[in-house]
Amino acid sequence: MASDPNVLTKQGRLLISILIIGHLLAVVLPPLSVQTRGPIGQSPSIATALGLIERYSQMLYIDRGYAFFAPDPGPSHLIQAAVTDQNGKRVEWMYPDREQHWPRLLYHRHFMLSEFMEEIYQPPGPPPELRALNRDEAIYWGEARKRYEHVRRSVVDHLKYENPDKEVAIRRVEHLLPDLLEYQIAPIELTDERLYRVLLDQNVQEATSE
């Protein structure tokens, strides 16, 4: 590169061009890999290309899928906390809470945490038959469950720290969207209790039998 920053040698342009192309690949390939994932896993060609730049894009936090409100706007996921003191008095509240969490950015951080708990949720398991059928899938199941349990434990520990000498329990709650056709006939409050559903932490056999 010459001393004038606006005069680049041919070699300088070539080097910068290579860096630009590498960076652009790191921008494009992560969301492409999300879209090209199917029942048999990632597209082999995209997975191979992604392998070249994956670490770089992860390091720079550009390994995102950009699926905002997609594929469809869905229900919200909340954390319900119950704190019981030594006299047996119990107080319950939800995360996120518009009244408690202000400004809105702080509310949104709590909202994302409760959504993260849903995103990483894995039921107890794996089912015994899966161990026999697909060992890798069973290992994956076990590790995903361990991840969820660690995050859940961390959330409970935080609440215990905030509420010393009290019992703390949490559960996940789904806040459903009202059905548009039903809403057009009989509008309801978005906070109507019929739109809330407790998400039980149970294994697949129990959930299926219900």
Place this chain on the structure above:
Amino acid sequence: MRTLGSDVKNWCTGYVEAWDRFWFTPRLPHTLSVLRIITGVMLLYSHVVLATDLTSFLGETAWVNNETSRQLHDGAFGFSDFGRTYLWYISSPTLIWVHHIFTIGVTACFAMGFLTRITSPLAWFLQLMYLHRLTGVLFGFDQIVTYMTMYLMLAPSGSCYSVDSLIRDRFGSPSRGRFWKWLWPESTPTISSNIATRLLQLHLCVIYLFGGISKTRGQTWWDGTAVWYSVSNYEYQSMNMTWLYRYPRFFSAMTHATLFWEVFYCALVWPRLTRPFVLAFAVMMHAGIALFLGMITFGTMMIAANMIFISPEWVQGSLGKMRAGSPESGNS
């Protein structure tokens, strides 16, 4: 045969020249400087809001404690990535606070354009360290504010509308050395301003393209109900817009327009004929997200990001006219 060979050569030369023009034509830094102020202020706001409940998000007693946060990245649960941060190892609340106050100071300097050549990459690096620590509580706002900081550090974004420009104009002289000129650069066209602009423009196109593609996999974005379902999400909404159910033609038109706009943004934002319409829709859509879906920070940053398609000459001219018309200038 010779004609075919020369045609191919001309074709290749044409591509190389177009590539050169696209990436290596010097550009004024004025748009980037305005974006530096907006990005810096929003990043500063993010750090200040985090400070209101700092130890709930950092340290050993956080919602996601240090160890769990590290394990989410290092493969302890079978899933690993290359996101790394020293914040996993800071346990002392005092040290966390000292670090956070330092981060706020650096980000404030970046926003006001003070020692921007240093504070700009430092603000980006510190933000990146926070992102890898705050796994589980991040959203689109964190992405776009980080990307903009990343691209702004490549250019002399502190060369105008900044403390740096005041220092340069007050104390600068032609005899100053190379370091001085690097630290307090002139607000003249540079290749680095152009590269930063192009990278942000293309990154924005990628964000919208894949945002649109992922929506095409859904049903509600096709049957026209997605906008109504979005505004009927209680946790997102900041204003109750469920009354839109009475106007299905309106909300379905908004849904279709949003889907097609996102998918075709990457093509229609470049021609001068279509650009104003594409940018006007961006402002409307993101203002809607900011006002009605409770994401004022995200909506604001996305509108700011779209400003990257505004020419620096126009920004320079408009702000110059505003200055000339202000009472301080003595021209009014």
